[in-house]
Amino acid sequence: MNAIFCLAGIVIKELYRRKDFYVLFVITAVITLLMGTVTFFHQAGIVRYLKDICLLLIWVSSLVIAIVTTARQIPAECESRTILPLLAKPVSRWQVVAGKFTGCWLACGLALVVFYLFFGAVCAAKEGRLPLAQYFQAFWLQWAMLAVVVSLALLGSVVFSAPSANATICFSVVAGILLVGAYLEKLAALQPPILAWLLTLLYFTIPHLEWFYAVRERLVFDQDLIAWGDCALATAYAAAYVGVILCAAWLLFRRKPLTA
Amino acid sequence: MSSEAATIRTQPDARLPAAREAVIRIEGLRVEYSRGAFGQGATVAVKDLDLEIYAGEAFGFLGPNGAGKTSTMQVLLGFLPPTRGAAYIYGVDVRQPIARQRIGYLPETTSYYKFLSADELLRFYGRLFRLRGAELESRIDAVLELVDLKAARQRLIKTYSKGMQQRVGLAQALINHPDLLILDEPTSGLDPPGRMKVREVIERLKAQGRTVLFSSHELGEVETVCDRVAIIHRGELKVVGSVAGLVREYQMDLERIFLKIIGFTPPPAQP
Numbered sequence: 001m002n003a004i005f006c007l008a009g010i011v012i013k014e015l016y017r018r019k020d021f022y023v024l025f026v027i028t029a030v031i032t033l034l035m036g037t038v039t040f041f042h043q044a045g046i047v048r049y050l051k052d053i054c055l056l057l058i059w060v061s062s063l064v065i066a067i068v069t070t071a072r073q074i075p076a077e078c079e080s081r082t083i084l085p086l087l088a089k090p091v092s093r094w095q096v097v098a099g100k101f102t103g104c105w106l107a108c109g110l111a112l113v114v115f116y117l118f119f120g121a122v123c124a125a126k127e128g129r130l131p132l133a134q135y136f137q138a139f140w141l142q143w144a145m146l147a148v149v150v151s152l153a154l155l156g157s158v159v160f161s162a163p164s165a166n167a168t169i170c171f172s173v174v175a176g177i178l179l180v181g182a183y184l185e186k187l188a189a190l191q192p193p194i195l196a197w198l199l200t201l202l203y204f205t206i207p208h209l210e211w212f213y214a215v216r217e218r219l220v221f222d223q224d225l226i227a228w229g230d231c232a233l234a235t236a237y238a239a240a241y242v243g244v245i246l247c248a249a250w251l252l253f254r255r256k257p258l259t260a
Numbered sequence: 261m262s263s264e265a266a267t268i269r270t271q272p273d274a275r276l277p278a279a280r281e282a283v284i285r286i287e288g289l290r291v292e293y294s295r296g297a298f299g300q301g302a303t304v305a306v307k308d309l310d311l312e313i314y315a316g317e318a319f320g321f322l323g324p325n326g327a328g329k330t331s332t333m334q335v336l337l338g339f340l341p342p343t344r345g346a347a348y349i350y351g352v353d354v355r356q357p358i359a360r361q362r363i364g365y366l367p368e369t370t371s372y373y374k375f376l377s378a379d380e381l382l383r384f385y386g387r388l389f390r391l392r393g394a395e396l397e398s399r400i401d402a403v404l405e406l407v408d409l410k411a412a413r414q415r416l417i418k419t420y421s422k423g424m425q426q427r428v429g430l431a432q433a434l435i436n437h438p439d440l441l442i443l444d445e446p447t448s449g450l451d452p453p454g455r456m457k458v459r460e461v462i463e464r465l466k467a468q469g470r471t472v473l474f475s476s477h478e479l480g481e482v483e484t485v486c487d488r489v490a491i492i493h494r495g496e497l498k499v500v501g502s503v504a505g506l507v508r509e510y511q512m513d514l515e516r517i518f519l520k521i522i523g524f525t526p527p528p529a530q531p
Contacts, residue, residue, distance in 0.1 A: 002388075002390060010384055013375065013376065084370055085385070088363065089389065091357060
């Protein structure tokens with residue numbers, strides 16, 4: 001665990017010493033504050049639109065941070081050859097994979113905390129109340145979903161030597177799952193047998209990130225809390241995918257040549 | 261004739277340490293790189309190498325570019341799995357991460373995390389060796405002093421000159437007070453004071469009874485620093501023995517021995 005947390009610490013340090021996070025946070029903050037100052041037709045429900053847009057920005061920004069930060073991890077280490085002195089220490093390749101994952105996931109969590117604090121402050125100023133349990137659930141489930149995204153991007157960073165290719169593919173896969181993941185089964189019912197079978201297989205294989213996205217609507221429309229048991233199941237679902245994807249990343253990284 | 265039969269092994273030199281504990285043991289090592297997607301047309305980088313390096317000696321690993329030196333070092337460091345054979349460091353199979361607990365390694369060319377300062381970088385590497393608290397602080401102070409970077413310890417590495425980055429590399433290789441130091445062309449690209457510093461460090465480690473394995477193209481330097489050398493060519497070990505023994509046997513300096521063994525004929529001198 002020592003090596004894993006040492007590596008995670010380096011990843012977090014890299015995030016806060018780069019400009020990516022600050023740029024995204026400032027963009028999110030500026031757009032949200034500008035939206036907050038506008039009162040369309042003096043409607044009382046304007047705060048719902050504000051929350052919707054602010055949460056969408058948080059989702060997009062956190063996905064950008066997760067994918068961009070993770071996609072460059074292994075290729076950058078190989079290209080700059082920093083991987084050589086690292087693996088010359090008593091560190092196994094599994095620890096490198098686990099450390100990179102932990103670091104990227106914790107870094108996403110830190111970014112998410114900042115985003116949600118800002119979101120909570122803006123909404124509390126507009127609504128005059130702060131439903132902490134709802135915010136915590138939204139934060140937690142989004143963070144669990146980001147764990148799956150980070151592990152996917154890490155797997156990609158072992159496969160692809162160019163971080164840009166990995167990031168593009170990861171964005172496409174994640175956007176594809178979020179947009180059409182839920183409809184694959186219905187789509188399968190309309191197809192000829194072989195294609196239907198393939199689509200059904202795909203439906204049951206992919207991580208259903210859109211389930212986590214649904215929590216955003218609950219926050220926007222002030223719906224009841226999700227049962228805590230369901231939250232735990234969703235967390236276990238994400239953890240299972242993370243475990244499988246990280247094992248695949250390790251199996252590929254185990255025999256990967258270290259220099260570009 | 262097999263590669264084993266072709267290898268020349270000279271008699272041990274009187275200067276060598278009396279205790280002959282093998283720190284590195286390489287047995288029948290073969291490294292192949294496959295060229296095709298299905299492993300066809302493999303290039304053999306190292307051919308059935310047998311070698312032992314003993315405690316307390318400075319060992320020079322020589323060969324022209326592409327001879328198999330770096331591949332052998334990569335196997336020793338666990339970067340590359342051997343195609344056949346095995347290698348052991350202090351009796352531990354090199355494929356086990358724990359085999360690297362007592363090693364310091366300086367790669368030929370590398371860069372370090374540029375968003376960290378030298379102090380943070382050394383703290384990170386030190387923690388990977390489970391160094392903590394006062395012990396870690398004293399090690400960081402000691403290695404920074406050794407490489408003359410104490411004044412710049414808080415500056416980010418991206419602001420360092422090339423020579424300073426090389427010295428950070430040397431500092432990280434020494435952070436765990438290694439019993440075995442592996443240096444891959446440590447003086448390549450260094451200015452004369454930088455070379456002097458590396459040589460000084462090697463001499464100091466030798467005096468402390470530590471083992472140093474290094475590859476270099478600077479044969480004069482190897483002759484000065486090393487107790488024993490091995491010359492490898494096209495993946496085959498051609499000669500291994502003490503520097504003094506080889507010089508005595510061939511009646512020429514190490515550079516000429518090296519050129520003779522690799523079959524290089526210098527062009528005739530211009531009038």
